[in-house]
Amino acid sequence: MDAQEVTTSPWDGLDVCVAGLGVSGRAAARALAARGARVTLVEARDDDEWRRHAAGLAGHGVTVRLGDGETLPEGTALVVTSPGWRPDAPLLAAAAAAGVEIIGEVELAWRLRPAHGAAPWLAITGTDGKTTVVRMLACMLTAAGHRALAVGNVGTPIVEAVAGDGGGGPGDAPEPYDVLAVELSSYQLHWSSSLAPAAAAVLNIAPDHLDWHGSMDAYVAAKAKIFAPGAVAVYNADDATSAALAEKAEGVPRRAGFTLRTPRPGELGVVEDLLVDRAFTADPAHEAAELAALDDVRPFAPHNVANALAAAGLARAFGVPPEAVREGLRAFVPDPHRIQHVADVAGVSYVNDSKATQPHAAAASLAAYEPVVWIAGGLLKGLDVDDLVRSCAGRLRGVVLMGRDRHRIAAALARHAPDVPVVDVADTDTGAMDRVVTEAAGLARPGDTVLLAPVGASFDMFANYPARGDAFIAAVERLAGDAR
Template identity: 80%
Template sequence: MDAEELSSTGGEWAGRAVCVAGAGVSGRAAARVLAERGARVTVVEGRDGDEQRAHAAALEEHARGLPDGGGSITVRLGDGDTLPGGTELVVISPGWRPDAPLPRAAAAAGIEVYGEVELAWRLRPEGAAPWLAITGTDGKTTVVRMLACMLQAAGHDALAVGNVGTPIVEAVLEKHEVGGGPPSGGRRKRRVLAVELSSYQLHWSSSLAPIASAVLNLAPDHLDWHGSMEEYAAAKAKIFQRCGTAVYNADDPGSSGLAAGAGRRRAGFTLEVPGPGLLGVVDELLVDRAFTADPEREAAELAALGDVRPFAPHNVANALAAAALARAYGVPPEAVREGLRAFVPDPHRIQHVADAGGVTYINDSKATQPHAAAASLAAYESIVWIAGGLLKGLEVDDLVRSCAPRLRGVVLMGRDRARIAEALARHAPDIPVVDVADTDTGAMDRVVNEAAALARPGDTVLLAPVGASFDMFANYPARGDAFIASVRRLPGAALPGEQPG
């Protein structure tokens, strides 16, 4: 940023003492942007390792390189609890709990606290890119990426941001060419942001006003952070407070309830035949009866079920949610279909890994709580289920009861496997259960081998752990990668599209 830009964008930030809580990706982005606008930034971070020290040095070097009129950045490592003296505003990273000492101290002192997403909204320049925002317990990343593909297919310069991809505070300020026509004419239409928002990010936000917002579903999650289901739902509901069009899941009571009275317009999506005001499924087609000229009498064909990849009922719902947001922005039906066909699914989400001995192996390591695992289990008829991990205080009885008729067998791993075993004993006592207590690097090989021994031709071995991964793995991708590697070591394993060797 040059001196002329600094002088024109500093404004209210010049000389202001801002505490940025957290030196992660979003915190570092916020610190840089604020310093470029003349703020005196103090970054506080509870960790003090080599990685944090490298980030701190880079931030301080960035501030020293600013021209006259720029601000400053000081980084304080190893103490994330103490509010710096003289702080006028706290910009907090999404992982910080509301009851942590620093935000409590700020609240007690009457100092405003908000997150990087709220900062991004307030920093938007004149003519800033519009937002299409997405939250929900499950499916957010898939929907935001589907939506970006649909927008791009319509010729828009779309970017997926927020809880994925580019930090949103950088995306809203990024310079880009804005054209008036589709790509075939050599210029792109204006930038549009497809914004994924977690409940943490929404908790620390207050004034967001997207053109359209969606709540995909609502089920217990992150209750240890929010304190209660009511607080979790209240955070999710913030996405609807000032939006233009509220997109809700008509098959999900939680989503429908949050949307009641929200937005200037409401549009739902359902896996059933849609009525007026809804998007849904008719025969093998995704159709729109919300954004047509006459929703009472007219439906627009958007895509075929075969255009949804990977195919599963909950992923059809994801496609309908993305389509509703795209249609709210004026995307034509043909671009919805083209976008779905262009969409490349992220790994570890109902990912077909291989086939071996007539058995299909599916990796859904991202299914880290009961609602996500239920959607995955509902997609297959005869399942050897691999489950376990950290349940984060969530109950699994309803999940086990609902999926019991589909289970051929279960292999359990991870710290909270005994709780899943107890639920299986109550609700599926005749299902064979194998308990793998190992936690070493070879544990996944033993898990997969046990699952393969239980499976019969036509079965699906499904990793849908229902628990978080941190008891055994660095994260859910690491768990999924271990599963993939173990499956591909099975005798005769063939990758999708290959013939068994």
């Protein structure tokens, strides 16, 4: 973008309030200021870290107001909110009451795309698996020779990726991207209105973030927005809600399902030990394309095979050849704390899935192993665990409970798995995880898996789920050292 284009930008002189001084808020503020908007960024917190960020933005012409995240700046014509801000936050409520449009940073990124030659988006949402799928997809696109990037809730702020700002101003990026693999949360979709990805996938739907959205219907409605008119709709044929959303989507030129079953025409699925495509071949009724082997999916677990098929569906919708799907899966490096094998100690496998912070994710993790000594607990965020415990009861060797809401899991176990041994660890100090792992080792037998799939958030005992996973890894390593 040259100087004349910046001067005549539709953002020039627009009074914009950016809510939140996090990574996405800072990127949005820089991009808007570079296009001539008058930007005021508001942040409720006020400490040395936020003052440093504020000072950095001042050099871009952004006004930062710390210590007050509730008052709408006078004259605001548009609010760009960060995902963490609930719709009932005072500032957003004031904007809505005043008739001021509210958008998220993803919607802003879509509106900032170049008028010509903008990279198409391949978008992913779902309750679980989004980050894994978006990274798998980026690997497949790269293997096919595209300059691709995974964005959204991962890596580079999406505003920077689409605007070419590099954090400094339009035109700083050395080369535009061919295609973007975009992870979208329900929060981001809630605040979006004009997104039109080339292809989009809904991986699965289960209750989550209901405190933010207010109801399950509102949560599902936010997810449904990803199937915009013109997008190829990739859906989970094994998930009733995902399939229903694709069926109801209006204006989509094509629908393609993915399944862990043998695929029918129009689906991607599994045949013996192969991932195959019967959706994007020249004759889906009579022709299948071999995409990869099950051994190419790492780490191997049924839900991760579904992740690979979803990524493959989006890649194939974009024209990626089968061999690049296989190469991409082989190049993919799993993120930590997602069904991560830590060690084998005395014939017992120890697996870290600290990212399994709600029942749907924990159920997928538990389904991958048998017999299991399950480590669970944390903050359940009001979610019910009865169905989870009922479904996994038959594969449990024992359970070790920790965290604030462990009593709720214990009650579900008493109802649905009364014969399974349960150890309650009430400790919350820094050595608690060592005691948890020691108790789990005492319940396990050779051939078993000790699985950390907490089903709850981590904030009662740890800074975040990676910190919880790191504590588990360290405790297992100490156990292994003692066993040598």
